Amino acid sequence: MAVVVTDAGFAPDDWAGTVLELAPDADPNEVDLQAPLICVRFPSFADGRGFTIARRLRLAGYAGRLRAKGHVIADQYAMARRAGFDEVEISDDLAARQPQEQWRARADWRAHDYQARVRQGV
Amino acid sequence: MYKYNDFDEAFVRERVAQFRAQVQRRIDGALTEDEFKPLRLMNGLYLQLHAYMLRVAVPYGTLNPGQMRQLAMLAERFDRGYGHFTTRQNIQYNWPKLQDVPDMLDALADVEMHAIQTSGNTIRNVTSDHFAGAAADEIEDPRPYAELLRQWSTDHPEFQFLPRKFKIAVTGAPNDRAVVRAHDIGLQIVKNDSGETGFKVIIGGGLGRTPMVGKVIRDFLPKADLLPYVEAIVSVYNLLGRRDNKYKARIKITVHENGLDKITRLVEARFVELRPHFQGADVALLERIAAQFAPPPLPEVGLGAFEQAFDSDPVFRAWVDSNVAEHRVPGHAIVTISLKAHGQTPGDATAEQMRVMADLAEAFGHHELRISHEQNVILPHVARADLYAIHARLRAAGLATANAGLISDIIACPGMDYCALATARSIPVAQQIATRFDALKLEHDIGPLKIKISGCINACGHHHVGHIGILGLDRAGVENYQITLGGTGTEDMVVGDRTGPGFAYDQIVPAIERIIATYLDQREAPEETFLDAYRRLGMAPFKAALYPVEKAHAA
Helix, strand or coil: CCEECCCCCEEEEECCCCCCCCCCCCHHHHHHCCEEEEEEECHHHHCHHHHHHHHHHHHHCCEEEEEECCCHHHHHHHHHHHHHHCEEEEEHHHHHHHHEEEEEEEECCCCHHHHHHHHHHH | CCCHHHHHHHHHHHHHHHHHHHHHHHHCCCCHHHHHHHHCCCEEEEECCCCCCEEEHEEEEEHHHHHHHHHHHHHHCCCEEEEEECCCCCCEECEEEHHHHHHHHHHCCCCCCCCCCCCCCCCCCECCCCCCCCCCCCCCCCHHHHHHHHHCCCCCCCCCCCCCCCCCEEEEECCCCCCCCCCCCCEEEEEECCCCCEEEEEEEEECCCEEEEEEEEEEEEEEEEEHHHHHHHHHHHHCCCCCCCCCCCCHHHHHHHHHHHHHHHHHHHHHHHHHCCCCCCCHHHHHHHHHCCCCCCCCCCCCCHHHHHHHHHHHHHHHHHEEEECCCCEEEEEEEEECCCCCCCCCCHHHHHHHHHHHHHHCCCCCCCEECCCCCCCEEEEEHHHHHHHHHHHHHHHCCCCCCCCCCEECCCCCCHHHHHCCCCCCHHHHHHHHHHHHHHHHHHCCCCCEEEECCCCCCCCHHHEEEEEEEEEEEEEEEEEEECCCCCCCCCCCCCEEECCHHHHHHHHHHHHHHHHHHCCCCCCCCCCHHHHHHCCCCHHHHCCCHHHHHHHH
């Protein structure tokens, strides 16, 4: 079973619909923006392509559910949310090693955000 | 100088708290060493040959005296009484204990400093011209743009896990003192035909194992487009840059392999998408930042005792000739404080020396200090009338070496004395060259000359752009030093040419001596610099001096 992390913490995957899964080298220009759930795979937490893919999908107008899936660590949760992801899907092993308090510690991802200052002046 | 607001202050404090927790989680095992590594790196903490090393950012090289004193305190409390200024306008402390590092970061935050993004595969400390705001040839002070880029790049959610590190440099002058053509992005402030200021944007420069001169991607970028355009470049690179081989991961390789045309097309398309999302908050922020960089009041003052001291004291005169540069305001000057005393480690300063420099900036220098990429410290705004008093105090502190821009003003990486990647020593080679030419009393006769030494092919010592470059390699367990000639890192950047086979550790200084003897013998006049002479003469006479005849034929 996988664990889905949101600002509220850990939950089991409740999604029953279709999933569009993107490889880390997917071209954001060729993605079906009508898909209800798009998962972007992270092969390693050190591979940051998924953050740019998420940002580009949001800029292109994608309004559905956007999930980062794979090796994403708790310290990257704020980056994932700021880049446009709604949630992160991790393995049980990773969830055991990095329990939900470590993820919830970054549920304040709207705070201390230089991007909001340079873009919206807040 | 830029002053932190409540947001900046809260940001660095929060970041220290996060890192403190990360250190704890590493100790608990919640983070593996692999996972902890990039987190400590993005907070400036390296694991080196013998111990950890903390790299602290001096954003665009600008410091105030209070900050310099805090750096001195850190040197005494957590290092062995000194700090090492680097080619990227940072300072490094060499022996911190992991559990002390959060306290060091808190002490830095107390004086509006940090170690954020001084390492890791992210956008690094933005560097700039160390004469910014003072140089006579400047179009505009580049530091407000560097500060804007610092804020934009700090914790940028898209760009914390790039294919490789990413370095940006900004200069406001046509004479490039910031080596912008050797950066992932180089920005040069220019004026267009209508007299507006903007940027010439250069990408894909770099040194390392594949040195490349940066290429112009935009001749003129309006100022208001800066952030979306830079973001477009880094965003294209994040998806396109290679992740299969770290030696081919820098943007210079991405540009080389894909071609400038394709990269330009992708960047311009990305820019069109991003531009509407920057609605002017960035421009308003820039204006607030720029107001804080207003130049200090510099009245046109007389020379006082300067001329008499200059005429009567030859030691002072030699120092003025080499270490004092023209200021844009008459009666003032820019002082380079050399951290290259003959026989010392280039770029090192003791805590006591840091305090002397802080005191001088306070007494004579409008509270400003700069760190140069050539590993020296600058007092950017001093009255010429005060130079004699400044010189006396520097002399008492061992800081009055009159060698800025001369043969012993050497850039050297830490090399095998500290670095885990090094294949040869570089500091001792720099020390021996400096000591040797000091003993020969030839330094001032030789004139402007940049020697740069790297202890491995990663080229942290910038050897490719040294007029004389020295690269230390390992040949079957023995140090071997290759020489390049004719490199330069200025607006006409050139990568130096290799002379031929390398030299053993005990032969490298004699080899440099033969190069210098050839130059002195063949220059047309004392005014012809080494670089100019090399450009006129070519490699042949230097090669003949370096290699015995039979070897030259064999090559």
